[in-house]
Amino acid sequence: MSVSATRLVGLGIAVSALAVSLVACGSDNGGDSGSGSGGAKKIALLLPESKTTRYEALDRPLFTEALKAACGNCELIYSNADQDASKQQQQAEAALTQGANVLVLDPVDGKAAAAVVSSAKGQNVPVVAYDRFIENANYYVSFENEAVGKLQAQTLVDDLKAAGKTSGNIAMINGSPTDPNAADFKKGAHSVLDSSGFKIAAEFDTPDWSPDKAQAWMEGQLSAIKNGLVGVYAANDGTAGGAIAALKGGGVTPLPPVTGQDSELAAIQRIVAGDQAMTIYKAVKPQAEAAAKGAVALANGGKPESTTEKSGVPSTILDPVAVTKANIKDTVVKDNIYKVSDICTAAFAAACTAAGLSDN
Numbered sequence: 044m045s046v047s048a049t050r051l052v053g054l055g056i057a058v059s060a061l062a063v064s065l066v067a068c069g070s071d072n073g074g075d076s077g078s079g080s081g082g083a084k085k086i087a088l089l090l091p092e093s094k095t096t097r098y099e100a101l102d103r104p105l106f107t108e109a110l111k112a113a114c115g116n117c118e119l120i121y122s123n124a125d126q127d128a129s130k131q132q133q134q135a136e137a138a139l140t141q142g143a144n145v146l147v148l149d150p151v152d153g154k155a156a157a158a159v160v161s162s163a164k165g166q167n168v169p170v171v172a173y174d175r176f177i178e179n180a181n182y183y184v185s186f187e188n189e190a191v192g193k194l195q196a197q198t199l200v201d202d203l204k205a206a207g208k209t210s211g212n213i214a215m216i217n218g219s220p221t222d223p224n225a226a227d228f229k230k231g232a233h234s235v236l237d238s239s240g241f242k243i244a245a246e247f248d249t250p251d252w253s254p255d256k257a258q259a260w261m262e263g264q265l266s267a268i269k270n271g272l273v274g275v276y277a278a279n280d281g282t283a284g285g286a287i288a289a290l291k292g293g294g295v296t297p298l299p300p301v302t303g304q305d306s307e308l309a310a311i312q313r314i315v316a317g318d319q320a321m322t323i324y325k326a327v328k329p330q331a332e333a334a335a336k337g338a339v340a341l342a343n344g345g346k347p348e349s350t351t352e353k354s355g356v357p358s359t360i361l362d363p364v365a366v367t368k369a370n371i372k373d374t375v376v377k378d379n380i381y382k383v384s385d386i387c388t389a390a391f392a393a394a395c396t397a398a399g400l401s402d403n
Contacts, residue, residue, distance in 0.1 A: 087146045095307075108331075113336050160334065180356050186363050194323060198319045230279050236276065286301055315395055316391060333348075
């Protein structure tokens with residue numbers, strides 16, 4: 044797969060995913076692991092939204108490639124719910140109507156997705172919970188989510204202490220209250236921040252992971268906490284971008300360190316420029332590969348390979364990595380997520396030079 048193609052999507056190519064589309068993943072010389080006695084298998088990939096750029100830029104193409112590698116004659120049914128749980132349920136039902144043998148579901152709302160699992164299982168169709176946990180799924184693939192929150196918070200605390208700060212206010216911008224992962228990130232972050240010596244002066248659960256809502260909330264908090272503000276915990280790069288826009292608009296200088304997650308290109312550029320302190324890199328490729336292989340195994344009546352279990356669901360859990368200015372080249376560049384030239388556009392050339400980030 045061309046990783047550069049995924050970056051192009053992330054850089055702004057509009058992907059029409061409002062309706063369920065059936066995409067053939069056939070190959071003239073692919074494997075035949077999905078053929079089985081029942082003919083070609085159909086695998087549905089149901090992603091939750093597109094405000095977070097990783098889903099269309101990385102998860103969709105990487106899963107498509109992984110499915111093609113695991114099952115040369117499988118077909119992919121793809122849809123994106125645009126952060127609408129009802130729409131996602133309709134898309135799941137449409138996929139089942141089209142004959143999906145497995146649903147790979149990243150739920151908008153983890154609790155609401157239980158109805159999708161129940162409907163699918165009623166038709167003997169197994170469900171892979173992708174990235175976000177769903178009760179009673181057949182298989183779960185994700186990252187150690189509490190560890191993500193701990194890593195974000197610890198990096199923030201370490202940054203503050205390295206700057207000689209041992210007290211002050213932290214604004215905490217969590218993820219969507221309907222996302223089960225967001226609760227884990229929040230729990231992990233609190234486990235570090237609550238005993239750090241810093242005060243959580245204000246906290247917000249961001250509906251729909253909306254950067255605009257995160258920005259509006261941050262703007263509303265500045266009058267009360269601006270003077271003592273030393274750091275911002277933002278659960279992902281979108282909310283981090285909203286917070287940073289609010290801080291700049293409110294005249295906060297210098298900017299306090301702000302956390303993030305997902306290693307979006309804009310976030311990597313903000314890190315280079317010094318506007319964002321860190322992000323979390325979750326290597327989507329092995330996640331997509333595990334989900335695709337697991338889906339093919341389930342489609343053929345087998346069991347996915349798993350490393351552990353969560354609430355009785357066989358699971359593959361991967362490790363997150365903190366990305367700072369110091370290790371951009373050893374993480375997202377090394378793994379070919381971005382080229383240095385993608386990061387170091389004209390607007391960031393001077394900052395890249397200062398950070399020692401070059402193609403050499």
